[in-house]
Amino acid sequence: MQRRNFLKNSSAAAAGLLSTSLIASCKEETNAATTEAQAVKTIRPIAICTWDFKNATAKAWEVLAAGGSSLDAVHQGAMIEEADVTNQTVGVGGRPDRDGNVTLDACIMDKDGNCGAVLCMQNIASPVSVARKVMEDTPHVMLAGKGAEKFAYEKGFKKVKLLTEQSKQEWLEWKKTSKYKPIINIENHDTIGILAIDKNGDISGACTTSGMGYKYAGRVGDSPIIGAGLFVDNEIGAATATGVGEEVVRTVGSFLIVELMRQGKSPQEACEEGVKRIMAKNKGRNDFQIGFIAINKNGETGGYCIHPGFTYRTYTEEGHINNPSESFLKG
Ligand code: SD4
Numbered sequence: 001m002q003r004r005n006f007l008k009n010s011s012a013a014a015a016g017l018l019s020t021s022l023i024a025s026c027k028e029e030t031n032a033a034t035t036e037a038q039a040v041k042t043i044r045p046i047a048i049c050t051w052d053f054k055n056a057t058a059k060a061w062e063v064l065a066a067g068g069s070s071l072d073a074v075h076q077g078a079m080i081e082e083a084d085v086t087n088q089t090v091g092v093g094g095r096p097d098r099d100g101n102v103t104l105d106a107c108i109m110d111k112d113g114n115c116g117a118v119l120c121m122q123n124i125a126s127p128v129s130v131a132r133k134v135m136e137d138t139p140h141v142m143l144a145g146k147g148a149e150k151f152a153y154e155k156g157f158k159k160v161k162l163l164t165e166q167s168k169q170e171w172l173e174w175k176k177t178s179k180y181k182p183i184i185n186i187e188n189h190d191t192i193g194i195l196a197i198d199k200n201g202d203i204s205g206a207c208t209t210s211g212m213g214y215k216y217a218g219r220v221g222d223s224p225i226i227g228a229g230l231f232v233d234n235e236i237g238a239a240t241a242t243g244v245g246e247e248v249v250r251t252v253g254s255f256l257i258v259e260l261m262r263q264g265k266s267p268q269e270a271c272e273e274g275v276k277r278i279m280a281k282n283k284g285r286n287d288f289q290i291g292f293i294a295i296n297k298n299g300e301t302g303g304y305c306i307h308p309g310f311t312y313r314t315y316t317e318e319g320h321i322n323n324p325s326e327s328f329l330k331g
Contacts, residue, residue, distance in 0.1 A: 089210055171213075289307050306327060
């Protein structure tokens with residue numbers, strides 16, 4: 001996977017260029033409420049995502065630069081990864097559960113605090129799109145399992161085979177060699193959490209995953225849980241997570257990070273505090289990975305993880321950059 005080469009590639013990736021028309025169509029303004037000495041640079045539009053999903057942020061940027069909403073930007077960006085069969089942690093091509101079934105989780109949240117989610121849904125290629133339908137077309141926030149799938153068909157989504165030959169073969173190998181415990185390491189996490197601010201300064205987020213590879217049937221992690229895998233507060237900012245969802249749920253990680261920003265922490269400081277809370281709860285256990293990213297209302301960003309290896313991509317008028325995240329444990 002490309003992201004594993006991020007240390008080698010990040011400086012080259014930083015050189016990504018934007019077309020002049022895109023540059024011309026975005027704005028950077030100074031917060032009028034501040035004095036010159038304290039001027040806060042407001043960066044918008046902006047899209048950021050977990051890992052090195054450059055196609056996803058590029059799509060989100062395309063939407064934002066054309067004047068589209070942050071909601072459309074995160075939705076369309078997330079869909080790119082869901083459709084990528086080489087990403088074995090999201091959408092089509094995702095790793096199955098221990099019984100060989102691919103089950104997908106996703107959520108989406110907008111500037112008004114509206115949100116929708118699907119949990120443990122099979123046979124549908126774009127769970128984030130179904131989550132958006134849950135948000136917009138139902139009085140509910142979450143639909144799970146067969147109910148989510150039935151709803152998707154009612155909304156016109158097609159039945160799709162999610163298990164690719166590669167994911168199937170790897171699962172069969174895992175069954176031969178592994179004990180009951182699912183694989184939990186830093187190599188098999190590629191969930192996309194994506195956050196954006198549009199030209200109006202409105203924030204939205206989305207998160208989509210096939211979850212932990214070889215999980216128990218029916219297991220759901222943090223990714224579709226509002227507050228855990230994703231949280232947006234249009235007054236403050238947004239955060240999203242990747243990694244072992246059980247640990248993120250225990251601290252309601254993304255909500256925590258947004259609340260820390262509300263209390264005055266920068267996105268970077270808030271992500272660091274979020275990881276430290278998880279580490280404190282685990283009392284020395286560190287055989288798992290978590291990565292948080294966050295953005296505040298000014299378009300400042302941050303990212304932090306437990307093990308070295310996590311990166312996050314940002315797309316602004318200044319460039320398209322894969323940022324190596326600082327980590328709690330040093331490599
Ligand atoms: C989960 N957080 O289901 C997800 C897994 C993940 O990259 O992030 N994978 O727990």
